[in-house]
Amino acid sequence: MASQQRVTAAVLIIGDEILSGRTQDTNLNAIARYLGTHGVEVAEARVVGDDEDEIVAAVNHLRDRYDYLVTTGGIGPTHDDITADCVAKAFGVALHEHPEIIAMMEARWGYELNAARRRMARVPEGGTLVKNPVQGPPGFQIGNVFVLAGVPSIMRGMLEDVGHRLKGGAVVISRTLRVDGSGEGVIAAPLEGVAKAHPDLSLGSYPFFSNEGYGSNLVVRGRDADEVARALDELETALAGAGVARMERLDIS
Amino acid sequence: MASQQRVTAAVLIIGDEILSGRTQDTNLNAIARYLGTHGVEVAEARVVGDDEDEIVAAVNHLRDRYDYLVTTGGIGPTHDDITADCVAKAFGVALHEHPEIIAMMEARWGYELNAARRRMARVPEGGTLVKNPVQGPPGFQIGNVFVLAGVPSIMRGMLEDVGHRLKGGAVVISRTLRVDGSGEGVIAAPLEGVAKAHPDLSLGSYPFFSNEGYGSNLVVRGRDADEVARALDELETALAGAGVARMERLDIS
Structure with missing residues (x-):
């Protein structure tokens, strides 16, 4: 490991x-x-x-x-x-x-x-x-x-x-959850909740705006793949609870 | 002024x-x-x-x-x-x-x-x-x-x-001389000569390489437009003296 x-x-x-x-x-x-x-x-x-x-x-x-x-x-x-x-x-x-x-x-x-x-x-x-x-x-x-x-x-x-x-450490794993049609004002509270539960991970929100719509890419980063996966699950659940309907896990990191 | x-x-x-x-x-x-x-x-x-x-x-x-x-x-x-x-x-x-x-x-x-x-x-x-x-x-x-x-x-x-x-100072003026078909090994000495003669100016060389050829963009920067123009003239003369044949002043800055 x-x-x-x-x-x-x-x-x-x-x-x-x-x-x-x-x-x-x-x-x-x-x-x-x-x-x-x-x-x-x-x-x-x-x-x-x-x-x-x-x-x-x-x-x-x-x-x-x-x-x-x-x-x-x-x-x-x-x-x-x-x-x-x-x-x-x-x-x-x-x-x-x-x-x-x-x-x-x-x-x-x-x-x-x-x-x-x-x-x-x-x-x-x-x-x-x-x-x-x-x-x-x-x-x-x-x-x-x-x-x-x-x-x-x-x-x-x-x-x-x-x-x-280079004598590298553990590689940082990064996973992105794309949210469409919800702004950061709605995303912020569930995101912060999950971030606080996982102090070893880094969670960020990167909003986008275009003619086709708006939303944000939520990025979960950390060195423990299992914890990153758990946090992503928790984030989806928390966002759904806050009324976010359109979410998609992206293949990009 | x-x-x-x-x-x-x-x-x-x-x-x-x-x-x-x-x-x-x-x-x-x-x-x-x-x-x-x-x-x-x-x-x-x-x-x-x-x-x-x-x-x-x-x-x-x-x-x-x-x-x-x-x-x-x-x-x-x-x-x-x-x-x-x-x-x-x-x-x-x-x-x-x-x-x-x-x-x-x-x-x-x-x-x-x-x-x-x-x-x-x-x-x-x-x-x-x-x-x-x-x-x-x-x-x-x-x-x-x-x-x-x-x-x-x-x-x-x-x-x-x-x-x-902002309370700005003098705007920095930038002029570019494109050299085709001569590398920095040839350009360096004439460039340095002009740079030393104009300590208030900044002279830089930014090489390029492509399928169509190679060369360098030489950039003269300074706050005194007359001095920038003089240095550009001197640079062309010095480069010609070093055997550089293909030079072009670009409109870009």
């Missing part, structure tokens, strides 16, 4: 383009889902700009507070790509050119290995490489920190080399 | 559903773009779960550190909607049922004003209402903190009642 232990992670999204609104971040979502399947729960996320002091402070705070930290962005060859520098500073170690990355890049670019490209070969002392199956140089891991690319397709490729390094 | 002053904001996204990966946040992006047009720059964003201690700590840290704080989520009628409670606690004031909201809800729901719905009428002492032109109860402002809904369509509606309350 799986352990009921909670294993946590933070996500640090690095980049001016996210804060300016130029780019819509999707990495947090992809990381949260991926870590969830490995029994690691994202407990906090932060977005900071391309600023050394901000990045160093966030890395040190988050790696200390959670079991893991995953960063995205700032590992390219341009002057605003300072994540490796900042992570090295946060750990108090030097950066060095990793021989495997230099060899990889020489094989690809040959004599074109200019200063900008060499920049991408820098890894903090003690770091190990995170494979990049998409394109470009790898990411790296140092201690409990994983440093991944910002481009979503590359980031997702790198994640595949992260899961096997 | 517009002031060159930097006015900053933080965004605090509240909700387990964002951290679990169940919901893709789009509010940060919408808020960043909206505040940008009002001369307010989002300097940091955080995502926290539905946890009182986490929310109170984040509200107090962020409202103290930046000119404004915008929160989204957690203002509905269910037990996990605790944002109003947390903001009141952060400010050390009581929550009270706001008479305008009660009147609004009575007009709509009449005798059905149950405890869950009354919950949505609670505003911290000293708070003023933020109009909700979409549906449901309003948000509120207290001090430099704006408390908005989590549902994106409602959040965006509420934002329209936020802009006129």
Whole structure:
């Protein structure tokens, strides 16, 4: 039987383009889902700009507070790509050119290995490489920190080399009950009753509104599958008692 | 002439559903773009779960550190909607049922004003209402903190009642130069040269890769339109000198 232990992670999204609104971040979502399947729960996320002091402070705070930290962005060859520098500073170690990355890049670019490209070969002392199956140089891991690319397709490729390094806890199971035609004002009391009876579970209500109607998706989350199933039964009974007629268990989580 | 002053904001996204990966946040992006047009720059964003201690700590840290704080989520009628409670606690004031909201809800729901719905009428002492032109109860402002809904369509509606309350600085102007067929390894040096010559501007490179080819969007951002234009000229000249042949100024920002 799986352990009921909670294993946590933070996500640090690095980049001016996210804060300016130029780019819509999707990495947090992809990381949260991926870590969830490995029994690691994202407990906090932060977005900071391309600023050394901000990045160093966030890395040190988050790696200390959670079991893991995953960063995205700032590992390219341009002057605003300072994540490796900042992570090295946060750990108090030097950066060095990793021989495997230099060899990889020489094989690809040959004599074109200019200063900008060499920049991408820098890894903090003690770091190990995170494979990049998409394109470009790898990411790296140092201690409990994983440093991944910002481009979503590359980031997702790198994640595949992260899961096997995690010591996850119990996977959180999530079940959704869709309620149609009843608003949260009606749902709230029965939902709260079931939530209070199950302090180890997390119950949430996510309302929707459209031309076709309105309602709410009620989500029950927890590490004990039996308890999640019992709570879902109790929720249906309590909602029916409050006059909710249209309910449907969804296959989505 | 517009002031060159930097006015900053933080965004605090509240909700387990964002951290679990169940919901893709789009509010940060919408808020960043909206505040940008009002001369307010989002300097940091955080995502926290539905946890009182986490929310109170984040509200107090962020409202103290930046000119404004915008929160989204957690203002509905269910037990996990605790944002109003947390903001009141952060400010050390009581929550009270706001008479305008009660009147609004009575007009709509009449005798059905149950405890869950009354919950949505609670505003911290000293708070003023933020109009909700979409549906449901309003948000509120207290001090430099704006408390908005989590549902994106409602959040965006509420934002329209936020802009006129902001004392913005100079609007950040953003121009994009698209480079096709050259990678960041070639772009990095000329980009860095121009960046160093313009420490008041922010220059970034955002690579793209597709079946049709690869390249990078180079973005120049700053508060002085003349300087942004000069830097863009210098960047084109420097890139041409480095052998970059295909460049195009984009109309998008």
